[in-house]
Amino acid sequence: MVTIKIKCRTIARGVAEGEVLLSTDALSFLGNVDPKNGVVVDPSHAIYGQCIKDKILVFPHGKGSTVGSYVIYQLKKNNVAPAGMINIDSEPIVAVGAIISDIPLVDRLEEDPYEVLSDGDHVKVDSSNGYIEIPEK
Amino acid sequence: MHLTKEEERTLNGEDGETLQKAMEILVALGDIYGADSLIPVKSAQIAGVSYKTIGDAGLEWISDLNGKVKVPSILNPAGMDMQRWKDMGIEPDFAEKQVEVIKAYESLGIRSMCTCTPYYLEGFSATYGDHLAWSESSAVSYANSVIGARTNREGGPSALSAALVGKTANYGYHLDENRVPTVSVTVECELLGSDYGALGYLAGKDVGNRVPIFYMASTPSSDNLKALGAAMAASGAVALYHVEDITPEAQKVSFANPEDRIVIERSQIDEVYEEVIGGTDDLECDIAAVGCPHCSADELENIARLLEGKGIEKELWVCTSREVAEKNAELVKQIEQSGAKVLCDTCMVVSPATEGHNCMMVNSGKALAYVPGMCKVAAKIGSLEECIKKVGGDN
Numbered sequence: 001m002v003t004i005k006i007k008c009r010t011i012a013r014g015v016a017e018g019e020v021l022l023s024t025d026a027l028s029f030l031g032n033v034d035p036k037n038g039v040v041v042d043p044s045h046a047i048y049g050q051c052i053k054d055k056i057l058v059f060p061h062g063k064g065s066t067v068g069s070y071v072i073y074q075l076k077k078n079n080v081a082p083a084g085m086i087n088i089d090s091e092p093i094v095a096v097g098a099i100i101s102d103i104p105l106v107d108r109l110e111e112d113p114y115e116v117l118s119d120g121d122h123v124k125v126d127s128s129n130g131y132i133e134i135p136e137k
Numbered sequence: 138m139h140l141t142k143e144e145e146r147t148l149n150g151e152d153g154e155t156l157q158k159a160m161e162i163l164v165a166l167g168d169i170y171g172a173d174s175l176i177p178v179k180s181a182q183i184a185g186v187s188y189k190t191i192g193d194a195g196l197e198w199i200s201d202l203n204g205k206v207k208v209p210s211i212l213n214p215a216g217m218d219m220q221r222w223k224d225m226g227i228e229p230d231f232a233e234k235q236v237e238v239i240k241a242y243e244s245l246g247i248r249s250m251c252t253c254t255p256y257y258l259e260g261f262s263a264t265y266g267d268h269l270a271w272s273e274s275s276a277v278s279y280a281n282s283v284i285g286a287r288t289n290r291e292g293g294p295s296a297l298s299a300a301l302v303g304k305t306a307n308y309g310y311h312l313d314e315n316r317v318p319t320v321s322v323t324v325e326c327e328l329l330g331s332d333y334g335a336l337g338y339l340a341g342k343d344v345g346n347r348v349p350i351f352y353m354a355s356t357p358s359s360d361n362l363k364a365l366g367a368a369m370a371a372s373g374a375v376a377l378y379h380v381e382d383i384t385p386e387a388q389k390v391s392f393a394n395p396e397d398r399i400v401i402e403r404s405q406i407d408e409v410y411e412e413v414i415g416g417t418d419d420l421e422c423d424i425a426a427v428g429c430p431h432c433s434a435d436e437l438e439n440i441a442r443l444l445e446g447k448g449i450e451k452e453l454w455v456c457t458s459r460e461v462a463e464k465n466a467e468l469v470k471q472i473e474q475s476g477a478k479v480l481c482d483t484c485m486v487v488s489p490a491t492e493g494h495n496c497m498m499v500n501s502g503k504a505l506a507y508v509p510g511m512c513k514v515a516a517k518i519g520s521l522e523e524c525i526k527k528v529g530g531d532n
Contacts, residue, residue, distance in 0.1 A: 092295070
């Protein structure tokens with residue numbers, strides 16, 4: 001299968017692969033996500049009811065309390081964290097959460113992730129080398 | 138961001154996993170905010186201490202770290218007085234977890250002094266122009282504004298990273314260009330005591346995350362400035378403010394009067410005193426709490442004088458740091474003779490012990506902003522004298 005590499009900025013290092021879950025809404029890990037099962041519990045959220053476990057979670061940026069960093073860590077400890085994360089623009093809460101939890105996180109892709117990625121796509125995030133890899137459509 | 142060879146080595150994991158992670162956090166923040174390099178810090182103050190706020194996840198993360206901090210480091214208030222938690226009605230399960238949190242920090246070489254006023258403690262002074270990595274919002278504001286030192290609003294993990302590495306990313310309030318006032322606040326009326334907290338509570342909402350310069354009719358003391366900054370950091374996200382002719386940077390640098398202007402009148406401040414936040418106006422306060430931020434020696438002296446020869450009927454908390462309490466043991470004794478509790482290491486905002494109360498009277502704009510949401514207790518602001526009167530200390 002032919003794949004395309006898209007350059008991006010490294011926020012939290014590492015390599016992850018998985019299925020894409022796209023959220024058009026920003027995400028506050030404190031309050032929006034259940035740390036025990038990884039399900040988005042805020043009924044007004046774009047991906048309400050979906051489970052983020054093992055996904056490549058794509059969302060614009062984080063929001064909300066700084067305790068969100070510790071919620072991400074809790075998700076990881078409970079084995080329900082996303083495998084990797086892609087942001088439009090990362091902010092400190094998610095960045096720090098991803099780093100302490102060893103979840104690869106990138107932002108500022110050379111192409112708009114909402115145009116090149118769809119739910120269910122298999123994608124590889126190689127944050128250590130600053131690119132993501134997707135199958136050519 | 139430019140890294141030295143040594144910093145690169147740390148980032149690549151050659152100094153171990155803990156330092157690698159700490160460096161990753163600093164570099165990520167530096168990249169997000171456009172820092173050019175890392176700069177050494179003189180000290181660090183680490184938030185994320187109360188078990189009530191960080192939970193098991195925070196505890197686990199801290200416990201997994203190995204190593205020693207490179208600069209003097211201290212903690213934010215915990216969820217309880219580490220010695221008198223039983224007096225506070227804290228559950229043993231909570232106490233056990235809280236002790237674990239403190240021990241985990243201690244094992245990293247952090248002083249287990251839990252306070253929002255590190256600047257009062259010996260060996261922890263900051264002076265004009267010092268670069269710091271402090272994270273309690275009122276301590277950040279005090280360091281930047283009242284001392285003229287330089288720190289960003291560090292989150293818990295980033296302050297801890299800075300402590301372990303001994304450096305922080307050079308962005309935000311570490312740079313001259315971000316310390317220039319962008320909004321003016323004119324206060325024409327005279328202010329006294331808790332008025333500064335009420336003013337900060339009001340002003341913070343309008344100022345948001347900008348840097349205000351105040352033009353004031355009265356001359357605030359450093360305790361007044363502490364209350365003003367703490368309230369603005371709670372109702373807004375103010376990390377630095379100036380007061381014309383008063384704060385050190387405003388004396389050294391001639392700032393232009395910003396175009397954006399806010400005027401605060403006496404009637405607006407009076408309105409803050411009228412309202413019961415998070416409750417109905419007829420709600421009777423069943424506890425009063427002062428010391429947000431933690432009391433200075435001067436404040437303890439004032440409280441002791443007001444309580445002299447009096448006995449109180451309801452709960453009165455006086456929050457301070459353990460070092461200040463120990464150095465002023467006689468004042469503490471005088472205050473406690475009235476029936477009030479002088480509590481160390483904790484405060485009315487981060488402790489679960491206040492949660493059973495209906496309404497708390499405070500003399501702090503910061504506590505007014507946080508207590509209703511974080512403790513689910515209604516809050517009302519009053520002067521120190523009113524707080525004492527409210528708990529029956531007028532006999």
